[in-house]
Amino acid sequence: MEEKQTYTISIYSENNIGLLNRISGIFLKRHINIESLNVSGSEIENVSRFVIVVNITESWARRIVGQIEKQIEVIKAYYHTDDETIFQETALFKIKSDLLFDQRQIQNIIKESHSEIVTVSRDFFVIAKTGRRYEIEALYDELQPYGIMQFTRSGRISVSKERMDISTMLKEFQLIN
Structure with missing residues (x-):
């Protein structure tokens, strides 16, 4: 059986009204307590970053990130363990x-x-x-x-130790559109 551990979920999104409510609803439906929540600007202009801390299994983290990425405004979501973040x-x-x-x-x-x-x-x-x-x-x-x-x-603020290719991904996306 998988063990629960602390995960930091990072979400890059457009800054739209109601998104926070829909994202928190994803956790609520699964009876997952949010330990910490922070929303701020990101390194990319006009893109917000949510940092959510939860104590769940890795399979739940993977499923939740998948559900979050189904939201139209969400550009990309990641999950990391404490060892993978600062x-x-x-x-x-x-x-x-x-x-x-x-x-x-x-x-x-x-x-x-x-x-x-x-x-x-x-x-x-x-x-x-x-x-x-x-x-x-x-x-x-x-x-x-x-x-x-x-x-x-405050809620947790974090950066990943590994490179997250969100900036590269956005530039490619902008070139396609």
Whole structure:
């Protein structure tokens, strides 16, 4: 029996209304939880890139990519294991300002976690941390006893280690049309 593992699914598409809903519906119909979702521009003008993280078997990853590619606006979809990608997440932590000055340990936590202070005001300061999910969760656990006023984390952003020929494929497609 196939084992589940984390896959990053990258989707290159035209930027059309409703596509996100249809793509998420593909996962919903199969009762697959999306761990992380990020949509942004890509290296190709007017082409969006979805980065979706799921925990499934490889056969399911292959089937889902096939279903996604059936969407008219989708140009190409890929799936990769964590070993095949370079990935990061970013998190912001909002903490009471007096802790920055009254609790020396907070300054040590920031330094040791390779985080940075992005803003300081009279009432709060904000720490930014970029890294792997486990690094962000470790920082969260360290800051939790001091009181986190707000916390947010981005979805995964990633690039593949292997070359994805999407740019070449698009240029060829444009030459044909």
